[in-house]
Amino acid sequence: GASESVRIVEVGPRDGLQNIREHIPTSTKLELIQRLEDAGLTAIELTSLVSSKAIPQLADAQDVLGSPQIQRALQNPLLRLPVLVPNVRGLQTAIRNNVKEVAVFVSATEGFSKANINCSVETGLSRAREVISLACRYNIAVRGYVSCIFEDPYEGPTDSAAVLRCIKSLLDAGCYEVSLGDTTGIGRPTDVQRLLDYLVGNGVPLKKLAGHFHDTRGQAAANAWEAYRRGIRVFDSSVGGLGGCPFAPGAKGNVATEDLVHMFHSAGIETGVDLPRLIETAQWISHKLGKSYSGRVDTALAIK
Ligand code: HMG
Ligand code: MG
Numbered sequence: 001g002a003s004e005s006v007r008i009v010e011v012g013p014r015d016g017l018q019n020i021r022e023h024i025p026t027s028t029k030l031e032l033i034q035r036l037e038d039a040g041l042t043a044i045e046l047t048s049l050v051s052s053k054a055i056p057q058l059a060d061a062q063d064v065l066g067s068p069q070i071q072r073a074l075q076n077p078l079l080r081l082p083v084l085v086p087n088v089r090g091l092q093t094a095i096r097n098n099v100k101e102v103a104v105f106v107s108a109t110e111g112f113s114k115a116n117i118n119c120s121v122e123t124g125l126s127r128a129r130e131v132i133s134l135a136c137r138y139n140i141a142v143r144g145y146v147s148c149i150f151e152d153p154y155e156g157p158t159d160s161a162a163v164l165r166c167i168k169s170l171l172d173a174g175c176y177e178v179s180l181g182d183t184t185g186i187g188r189p190t191d192v193q194r195l196l197d198y199l200v201g202n203g204v205p206l207k208k209l210a211g212h213f214h215d216t217r218g219q220a221a222a223n224a225w226e227a228y229r230r231g232i233r234v235f236d237s238s239v240g241g242l243g244g245c246p247f248a249p250g251a252k253g254n255v256a257t258e259d260l261v262h263m264f265h266s267a268g269i270e271t272g273v274d275l276p277r278l279i280e281t282a283q284w285i286s287h288k289l290g291k292s293y294s295g296r297v298d299t300a301l302a303i304k
Pocket of ligand 1 (some may be wrong): 015048117119173182246
């Protein structure tokens with residue numbers, strides 16, 4: 001019969017790079033995006049339009065977006081290429097650069113909200129609503145993120161009711177989907193199960209949710225699998241397992257895209273991604289960044 005499939009949102013060029021201190025040339029970022037596209041990824045978060053003091057690595061966002069390569073890609077109706085924006089100013093820059101989709105982000109908790117976007121959860125939500133309502137007028141799709149679904153890096157455990165409140169607010173305002181961020185990577189499958197049961201029990205449609213799991217404690221792929229079993233069909237991940245947020249100290253990268261793809265393909269679940277090409281890209285970017293490649297799927301597939 002028709003096979004199952006999941007949608008993967010590749011966040012490598014944004015989450016993957018944002019916390020790296022060493023200068024990365026714009027040309028390397030563009031080549032990364034091209035290679036990801038060539039590997040079959042059809043949803044790629046390109047960059048973020050945020051304060052360059054907060055995230056110096058992505059200060060070249062406008063050069064990335066304005067490049068002929070990205071301007072061409074933005075015209076391709078088969079690709080979703082969101083850009084992260086914290087406020088209306090970021091949205092306006094996105095609009096000027098022909099961006100068709102943006103992502104807004106809030107935290108379920110006060111500590112991370114203050115550290116990450118310098119305001120309360122409530123103010124973060126109202127800024128997000130402003131962005132969403134203006135974006136809707138420009139026919140720009142908006143994805144939402146809720147961070148700290150399990151814990152706040154400064155305050156400890158998160159109340160699930162706070163996660164629910166943020167999700168509802170973002171969906172009501174017009175986000176087509178909300179991605180659940182385990183920002184610090186503390187969650188385990190039992191935590192995923194508990195939170196999803198709670199959200200579904202409170203009327204959140206699983207079709208509107210995505211999973212965004214950081215891999216600090218090695219549980220991210222297991223968490224994605226548990227979320228899949230519970231009905232989630234969209235997953236954020238980062239090539240080579242890059243990623244992390246400077247305002248969540250100690251958090252490791254996102255689940256590696258190649259690990260997710262390998263896991264889903266082995267279960268007969270389609271992703272549309274060419275795994276050998278993706279692994280090659282993971283090795284290439286790791287080398288470019290002077291890191292040893294941390295993936296494990298390459299050895300599983302005996303690809304050198
Ligand atoms: P602020 O200091 O409260 O407000 O920052 P501000 O309006 O005074 O802005 C500060 C500076 O940023 C000013 O520059 C503004 O002009 C500039 P200065 O005058 O000092 O030179 N600025 C901007 N520049 C470019 N584009 C803009 C923009 N807006 C202001 N759109 C603000 C508030 C939200 C701007 C700041 O805190 C910020 O940019 N934060 C973003 C932090 C960030 O990007 N974090 C990482 C992404 S979130 C994440 O990783 C989690 C996620 O992956 C999910 C998960 O894992 O949970 C999504
Ligand atoms: Mg993240």
